[in-house]
Amino acid sequence: ELHAWREPAPEFRERNLAIAYCKEAVRLTSPELMARGYRMLLEVQKTFPDDPDVLTALGNALLFNGDALPAAGFFERVLQMRPNDPGAVDSAARAWLEAGDKTAAARHFEQALALDPLLVPDIDALLKIYRESGDKAKETALMDRVQAAMRLNTHAVPPKR
Numbered sequence: 001e002l003h004a005w006r007e008p009a010p011e012f013r014e015r016n017l018a019i020a021y022c023k024e025a026v027r028l029t030s031p032e033l034m035a036r037g038y039r040m041l042l043e044v045q046k047t048f049p050d051d052p053d054v055l056t057a058l059g060n061a062l063l064f065n066g067d068a069l070p071a072a073g074f075f076e077r078v079l080q081m082r083p084n085d086p087g088a089v090d091s092a093a094r095a096w097l098e099a100g101d102k103t104a105a106a107r108h109f110e111q112a113l114a115l116d117p118l119l120v121p122d123i124d125a126l127l128k129i130y131r132e133s134g135d136k137a138k139e140t141a142l143m144d145r146v147q148a149a150m151r152l153n154t155h156a157v158p159p160k161r
Helices: 010-028 031-047 052-064 068-081 086-099 102-115 120-133 136-156
Strands: none
Touching: 010 031, 010 052, 031 052, 052 068, 052 086, 068 086, 086 102, 086 120, 102 120, 120 136
């Protein structure tokens, strides 16, 4: 049983609990927790139809259950509300990749890397897409951007003494 560390406002109690169940289900790889959280989310969505956190949790629940295409739809709705959120862009990319649409996945991975150039899982996924498609130019350009970002990041950190 999950309990909030701080009691939320009454109108957010079920919402937060449903989201927490889904997050824990992913962390623990628990279909039972996911089923419970997903059922709660379907009810919560009636009260919070445009809540990006609810929509993200629904997308994650669908992705967890292998329903990548509907999950991508939820993540796209989140991106309309949070276009500069690297996590939301990453979630959409992973859903599109799992749905088999590598073009949409690559577009979203590129967008996520424009927001955060050192998202290693996204770099790996995009690199794999480019290698599978045989696109050496995009592969090289990606690695050049990553190396440039690493150099910038290294220079931003003061040396250890």
